[in-house]
Amino acid sequence: MEILLAIGTRKGLWLARSRDRRHWDVSGPQFPIADVKAIGIDMRRETPRLSAAVLNSHFGPTVVTSDDLGETWSEPDDAPVSFPEDTGAALEGVWQFAYGPESDVVYVGVEPTALFKSVDGGRTYEFVRGLWDHPHREHWMPGGGGKALHTVLPDPRDPARVNVAMSTGGVYRTEDGGASWTASNSGIFAEFMPEGQQYPEYGQCVHKVAVDAANPDRQYLQNHSGVYRSADGGRNWESIAEGLPADFGFPMVAHPSRSEVIYSFPLESSMMRFPPQGRCRVYRSENAGNSWTGLSKGLPDVGFWSAVMRDAMCTDSADPAGVYFGSRSGEVWASADEGDTWAQVAGHLPDVLCVRAAVI
Amino acid sequence: MLRGLAGGVSHVEVAAGTLGAALDALGERYPALERRLRDERGALRRYVNFYVDGEECRRLAGPATPLQPHTEVVIIPSVAGG
Helix, strand or coil: CCEEEEEEEEEEEEEEEEECCCEEEEEEEEEECCEEEEEEEECCCCCEEEEEEEEECCEEEEEEEECCCCCCCEECCCCCCCCCHHHHCCCCCCEEEECCCCCCCCCEECCEEEEEEEECCCCCCECCCCHHCCCCCHCCEECCCCCCEEEEECCCCCCCEEEEEEEEEEEEEEEECCCCCCCCCEECCCCCCCCCCCCCCCCEEEEEECCCCCCCCCCCECCCEEEEEEEECCCECCCCCCCCCCCCEEEEEECCCCCCCCCEEEECCCEEEECHCCCCCEECCCCCCCEEEECCCCCCCCCCCCCCCCCCCCEECCCCEEEECCCCCCCEEEEECCCCCEEECCCCCEEEEEEEEECC | CCCCCCCCCCCCCCCCHHHHHHHHHHHHCCHHHHHHHHCCCCCCCCCCEEECCCCCHHCCCHHHCCCCCCCCEEEECCCCCC
């Protein structure tokens, strides 16, 4: 077994490979000084196809793909993701790749907040107009990182059903292939709203949503403040923050095969975006958030004044599952035993924006 | 970086009456190059400078800056990033 770990940073892409998930060969940078905010690994193909969102501060955004595990990259001549002229919008960046149940269907979530769909395996994308035309759109506001659609969750059972999440705006779901969308934030707190308006229909600053390994209706959500789960595909949410040292954070990751196993990286609060007490801790729940365990063996115990961004944590699909995260201080950590113990993959990289791992 | 998107050449000749039209013509030949210089609305990318016979186009008429026969347009990344 060999693992490929792709690491997107503020200044380029690094690739790491390992046969034991403890010793890594790290190569890079590719796309130097470009912001690599999203990586996708399409495992439906005989050779996995890598996609990367590359944003050069001079020359703008693009999406590139590789069919040789990152040795070479290509892109179409014409922009692979481009807003239609009548929208008056221009692409500022791609934040997410997601794979639907139909072969060759790939979604991207982008900034400004919008969704695009590819039916050619992620080479070119079509605008999903139904979401753009939503009457709520004019009220979606930028979060601290921009105004973007950062999470796309195609239902593995039904290609017509997709959930998305945006900052701000919250969760929206479609059951008709993207033609119409419904705000889906019942029970999610908006601390930045005045008292009496803190459970709005939409407008929440959802940071990340993950889908349970076995039950797609079971979803887990890291909010700007609050951690939640849904048992009904996102229609209603209930808190699972009790047992965590803090309810603020960015990533939320589901185990690839074990139902009810999830991972988070709590930060003190919106105004203290550091791990509590400066201790680097991943938190794991094995019962859908009813209780949590701090995982720290091998991680820095003091002085870790860093953070983990919303897409900078992931798993691989091995058994036992590997868990990975990268920090804003440029360190990448891996666990080969579902989070019980950790070892460093790389250090002194630029801010890590995303990690994605696959068994190749 | 840009030369790789123009077949390796560093100079391209086009027939155009304005800077915008010159970029349109460039896009016909090298679309992956042109989209590094302008977004899909046709707006010049903020951190790319276009010197028209030595004067940055934003001090002239931007994309509407007229070009004469033999006008030289030099495209240079400006200071950006961190």
